[in-house]
Amino acid sequence: MLYSVTLIPREEVLSEWTTMRIGGVTEHFYEPLSPEDVCLLLAHFRSEGVKPFVLGGGSKVVIKDGVFTRPVISMRSLCNVKFDGETVFAAAGVMLPNLIKMCVERGLGGIEVLCGIPATVGGAVVMNAGTKCGSFGDFVSAVEFANGDKLFTKRRDELVFSYRRGPVQGGEVVVGVWLNLKTSSPQTLMERMHKILKERVTTQPMNKPSAGCVFKNPSPHHSAGYLIERVGLKGYRVGGAQFSSKHANFIINTGNATFKDVLELIETARKRVKKVFGVELQTEMRLIS
Numbered sequence: 640m641l642y643s644v645t646l647i648p649r650e651e652v653l654s655e656w657t658t659m660r661i662g663g664v665t666e667h668f669y670e671p672l673s674p675e676d677v678c679l680l681l682a683h684f685r686s687e688g689v690k691p692f693v694l695g696g697g698s699k700v701v702i703k704d705g706v707f708t709r710p711v712i713s714m715r716s717l718c719n720v721k722f723d724g725e726t727v728f729a730a731a732g733v734m735l736p737n738l739i740k741m742c743v744e745r746g747l748g749g750i751e752v753l754c755g756i757p758a759t760v761g762g763a764v765v766m767n768a769g770t771k772c773g774s775f776g777d778f779v780s781a782v783e784f785a786n787g788d789k790l791f792t793k794r795r796d797e798l799v800f801s802y803r804r805g806p807v808q809g810g811e812v813v814v815g816v817w818l819n820l821k822t823s824s825p826q827t828l829m830e831r832m833h834k835i836l837k838e839r840v841t842t843q844p845m846n847k848p849s850a851g852c853v854f855k856n857p858s859p860h861h862s863a864g865y866l867i868e869r870v871g872l873k874g875y876r877v878g879g880a881q882f883s884s885k886h887a888n889f890i891i892n893t894g895n896a897t898f899k900d901v902l903e904l905i906e907t908a909r910k911r912v913k914k915v916f917g918v919e920l921q922t923e924m925r926l927i928s
């Protein structure tokens with residue numbers, strides 16, 4: 640039994656909570672306001688034998704259409720930030736673009752290389768969000784977690800970050816992150832940020848609904864986008880979903896895409912790339928059903 644008023648579920652249309660704009664309706668949408676509430680919720684669902692779905696910025700997920708029966712825990716209301724010299728604490732629901740802006744204004748550098756990634760801080764840990772210029776894990780000094788028993792902290796030397804994979808495997812939830820940044824000139828950081836954003840806008844469909852890259856790059860020499868383009872799928876469309884003609888490793892929602900349309904595109908690309916190049920593409924995007 641849950642008693643806190645912040646833990647009363649409500650109905651939500653999940654497509655409104657994802658950047659891909661796909662997702663059905665849930666009657667079990669929870670928005671905890673504190674790490675303790677997250678812990679309470681996890682304990683509650685564990686006692687009910689139910690596996691909740693944890694939602695950050697919804698920028699890496701495609702959620703099934705129709706009725707979504709798993710409870711959803713949205714982290715977006717955990718959004719406090721603390722600065723102490725070159726150390727920054729950000730709660731899991733802080734939007735990365737907002738955090739980067741705050742850091743740049745204070746002359747704290749490092750994470751500006753991640754500008755343009757529409758993640759929450761928690762989602763950036765889970766996915767180890769990054770670009771060729773660096774990954775979120777490079778700046779993390781500790782992560783605070785909740786599980787169904789307690790809140791606990793792991794230091795950097797206890798955390799393993801790899802390519803698009805953070806240190807979250809066992810159903811625990813990230814509630815906050817400590818970062819180590821470097822003092823720099825706000826002007827220099829701003830200029831770097833603008834350069835990166837300009838390049839992104841030129842090479843990626845930033846103004847279209849998507850969930851970022853669909854597949855992981857199979858190797859540093861062969862990007863998934865290149866392989867998809869070479870098998871003739873750049874611009875290819877199923878229903879309302881389409882491999883972007885700007886960047887073939889993005890699927891965009893042209894207006895009425897469904898979960899099924901996206902699945903079909905993914906399967907088509909996997910099969911063709913396997914047949915032509917013998918390469919097994921691994922999805923980076925998370926398909927939630």
Ligand SMILES: Cc1cc2nc3c(=O)[nH]c(=O)nc-3n(C[C@H](O)[C@H](O)[C@H](O)COP(=O)(O)OP(=O)(O)OC[C@H]3O[C@@H](n4cnc5c(N)ncnc54)[C@H](O)[C@@H]3O)c2cc1C
Nearest residue numbers: 695696697698699758759761762763766768769812813851
């Ligand atoms: C236009 C666009 C550009 C992008 N560019 C990049 C890029 O350059 N580099 C890159 O790496 N990614 C990129 N992405 C993808 C995406 O922004 C990142 O993967 C990001 O880290 C996802 O964070 P999120 O908060 O949106 O997570 P969500 O999409 O909400 O969730 C992703 C996964 O993390 C889990 N999760 C979320 N929060 C928590 C938490 N607090 N605790 C435990 N589990 C949690 C979810 O259950 C889910 O499995 C891009 C996406 C878009 C739409």
